Amino acid sequence: MTRTELPSSVLIAGCGIVGAATAFFLARRGVDVTIIDREGPAAAATGAADGAVSVASKRPGPMMVAALSGVALYRQLLAEGVLADLFTPRSTFIIAASDEECTVLEAHGAALSGEGVTVETLGRTALAQRFPALSPSARMGAEVKGDGHAIGYRIVNRLLSTSGVTVRRGVAAKHLIEAANGRIAGIATDKGEFRADAVVIAAGNGAASLLRLDGVMKPRKGQLLVTERAPALNASMPGSIMSGRYLLSKGSQKGGPASGRGYGLVVDPLVTGQFLIGGTREDSDARQTNDFDAVKHILADAVALVPGLADVRLLRAFAGVRTAVVDSLPLVGRWPVHDNLFVAAGFEGDGICLGPVMGQAIAALVCGEQPTLDLSPFTPSRFSACEVAA
Amino acid sequence: MAEVIIIGGGPAGLSAAGTLAKAGIASTLLEQRATLGGAIHRQPVGSAKPVSVSTAARHRFERLMQGIATPLVRLRVSTTFLGIDGDGCMLTESRTDGTVAALKADAVILATGAVEKIRPVPGWDLPGVSTAGGLQVMLKETSTPPKGRILLAGNGPLLIALAAQMIRAGNPPLMIVEAGNPLAHPVAAFGLLAHTTLLREATGYTLDVLRSGIPWKRGACLTGITARDDALEATILHADGRTEIVAADRIALHDGIRENDIGLPAARNNGKPIILKAGDCRQALGVFAAVADGERAGSEAASLLRGNKAALTRFERRIDRQVAAQRLLAHIFAPALPLPPLSALPDDCTLCRCEGRTVGDLKALLTVKDGLSGREVKHNGRFAMGSCQGRFCAANTAALMAALRPDVPAPTLRDLTGQRWPVRPVSIAALIGAASNETTNDHEVRS
Ligand SMILES: Cc1cc2nc3c(=O)[nH]c(=O)nc-3n(C[C@H](O)[C@H](O)[C@H](O)COP(=O)(O)OP(=O)(O)OC[C@H]3O[C@@H](n4cnc5c(N)ncnc54)[C@H](O)[C@@H]3O)c2cc1C
């Protein structure tokens, strides 16, 4: 592959973590990149997410492989200084409090170990010693080492400011412009036409209508809570907590996610001394609102596992909308019918972890190279809806 | 059986409750403080004596209290409104026992009053510096002014109103530093003749201040505060260009008021609940407009609940008159000297007190070539992210962003603050202990 085969310009629709990372890696290769976003950077899921950069919750298989590369890339970017101060390495503790959760945890711990992840299983006493903030109801824990945390909107800001990529805020993509030769000439927006040599759709929940993907993706809301600072409690926690039930709600086990609210507890001690507490998975509701019943439920679960949280104040609640794909795998790759059209969307609850590595892979693909990460499990061509001209 | 909840026991909330009662509709009025009255008529707590007020003011408050002296109005003081969630459920917190309750209502009238504007100066965040409003609450609830040498500084008619109240209460301020020069606008002041009561109250305050002999520095501004030993030192820039250092024990700042749009839900005249705003929280127009606007909101809520058309023009006419009066006052109190621009503030001057963010932090964030939105500034700079929900810093951050980037459209306050739920930080233990969705009361609508 020679430099002359680089696209002269690339247009990216969507400035979430995936769009921003794609732009960052393209700019590193010297490609001229423009991002359009109907609102602005990190306006959707990326700006309303927890930030587990984690293999702990992944199901063995392609998502686990991708997550392992995702975490490795965060570490590399941290070492290079690009993500200085923004990626916090820490363990994830999966906690089981019931028979059912213990069973799930044992199976999951074994699966993680099988993939080469360092997992330490902790019985009740060992767990109480390692994690004194936990309530005695915690029966068993698995410390998944090597994970970390990153705040999505801050990663986006850093990727954009280091690469100097131009973001056109408040520009909504309406539809693709087809060229006579079957290629895509650009995107028609509410602010006129944007033309480029190659086009990447990284528009999260906006991707479905741009690519006319009926029934392939659906919004999945999540409610999250932030507390005030509680430095002592925060410092006493050696990592984040994920309840055994989270694995069930996320569908990390076979059988897919639970229906209804899909409560699954995550408690993340932030570097500010605050806590991020989540969350829900709600397929029925794409509004970015919070409701008292869900908030109360989440907090009750959190206090049951970490009693000290009862004395902390809730500072705010927010909700984000994930983009879920019907087969639980994201859509990443070249579009079947148009050579210069690429898609990277549908990351459900994993896009903060996977955003950089998927952006890197798409950037390679756009530049005519084979990405190091195997994208074949994520190919859009697995859906017949993607075979039609977008 | 319609449930109406009114938030705020100031003139607007009281008049809304009274108006609903007159229409035969029951309501529950929630007030966060221990007493009713709002910013202007706040009543003393316990056995403290009320501060003396003008006859007109006393009568106005008596009329408002008569309006709610009916079983149709249920009062809950020391109860803080925490917001309305996505399902329309309202949360409140008791300030006496800390419990949280979830309520359902058919209509909610927000009458939470204005937010005070504060022009940031180096040292505005030092202990001992407060807003004029904060000082006034203390004065009215305890009926004794805070002790020591108190300096009032800023802009607008409320500074001399507060000064007059402090004089009556026995501790006149050390000095009033006023950016405007209200005595230099006799022609405009003449226009106030059309607003008799307002003019009478304003004249009363002005005469009190002039008679007391307190230094009333007009066309002057405070440019910085430093802490020295146990006291504060304020640097005052006088009209003649001279600067003076004034030592004080307390400094109260005030640069006018504006509507309170921080974190509150948006108004809507359909859905459950209907959400209406009344008084200074909708538009900061002073007490006369607040009373009329409370009546307007009460009538509108009654009509919406009964499905008939509201006749609101007469209220709107009264409110328009107050818009005109406020415009005159703004003209009379227009700063007489060029106030130092926000962009001239030193980099270490605090903008956001909760998160400890400075002018320099904001400048550093804005060095990227494209224009960060308000939301990005909040996210990446932590401005307006703290416990006060942006009440103090959001407006100044937005104004400084506009000043630093004249070519980029200025952010709105809402870009920075978003819609916050809960409106205030709340105890997790209390939230978990809250009973879900209780209804407020057993009143019936008599129609
Ligand atoms: C509550 C919650 C918790 C989460 N926790 C985690 C976690 O712990 N770890 C993890 O890895 N992931 C987590 N996620 C998932 C993660 O946030 C997402 O997978 C990720 O942010 C997706 O990034 P994206 O760039 O694909 O999409 P988005 O962030 O949704 O960005 C899409 C962008 O495209 C723009 N756009 C849409 N349509 C158009 C259009 N027509 N024209 C122009 N622009 C358009 C939008 O404005 C938006 O800015 C969580 C998500 C939620 C909601």
Ligand SMILES: Cc1cc2nc3c(=O)[nH]c(=O)nc-3n(C[C@H](O)[C@H](O)[C@H](O)COP(=O)(O)OP(=O)(O)OC[C@H]3O[C@@H](n4cnc5c(N)ncnc54)[C@H](O)[C@@H]3O)c2cc1C
């Ligand atoms: C410092 C200051 C001094 C003033 N001095 C004068 C003066 O001397 N003369 C004059 O004419 N006008 C004065 N005004 C203006 C006048 O007070 C207002 O125009 C008038 O009081 C507005 O009435 P309101 O009902 O809209 O709001 P307010 O009188 O402010 O009443 C709002 C009420 O809502 C309550 N509240 C707020 N948030 C919540 C919550 N979350 N939960 C429960 N309750 C809540 C507050 O405690 C308050 O009692 C002053 C205003 C201020 C801020």
